[in-house]
Amino acid sequence: MASHDAISTTTATDLPDLAKVVHSFPVRAGEKPWSAKEVREIAAGLLEEIQRLSSELSAADAELSELLRNSGDGAGDDQADSGSSALEREQELTLVNNTRDLLTQDSRALARIIAGTFGACEACGKAIGKARVQAFPRATLCVECKQREERR
Template sequence: MTTSSTAAPRGASSTATKTTAKTAGTAAKTPTKRVASRLRVKDDESPWSEAEIAEVRQILIDEIEEHRAEVEVAERELDEVLRASGDGAGDDQADAGSKTAERAHEISVAANARAGLLQAEHALEQLEAGTYGICENCGNPIGKLRLQARPRATLCMPCQEKHARH
């Protein structure tokens, strides 16, 4: 993995990448059978199998790597936009507005990539800790089908629906 030569924007954690590398390395070493036996499921679902856990783990590791690359690209592009925009002296209103919109877009892209990375890391950490699949709002199982469709989910469907309405 290559690291970006740019400074991380405000709010970014330089330890996120280090934590991810450590977590991803640990993920491959944790016995899948032990993890599967600790995970809760809904009453009408079968327990997690070793193959299902291995598949979810690999999806999360792949997402982490993908989001790392996205963060690196977004931060590099943001740095380029910031360097190119200079101090704005002599810009007319249209140029200033265009540069502001471009900066806002690049900041948003970088923030979204970091958020996705943190969510995937959090899900992988939960998987390894045996707390994966528990709704962070109500404490009930999220459901295997939902987690297989969206491995980073942290809320069960009823809580997610309530959250989306607010």
């Protein structure tokens, strides 16, 4: 799989010739085959979100570093201040981790487009479904496999 750095520097012009790749993207019964335009729009949205999330992650990492750097400065703080600072650090860490997860999912979706495996369920190999993938490009499982996973 491509690294975050390689994906975050990918542009729409770096994508493969989608007209040659889209025929490998599976569709469910009754769905029209993927068009290069549909996939190009999804890829553009993913690229835009990857850039936005990368910026957010940089800012959040800097803020978290600042909070951690200042965590030892509270020599005169009372317990409430210390607790508040700990809560703020925990919230910022959660934000950083969530942003990192979204960035990983978006990068993975873009890598699947580049690899020609976009739209195929990673569990069973069947089509995820165009409507599902268009609404949620990060989807890696068809509805049936996702439901099975959630029941475990």
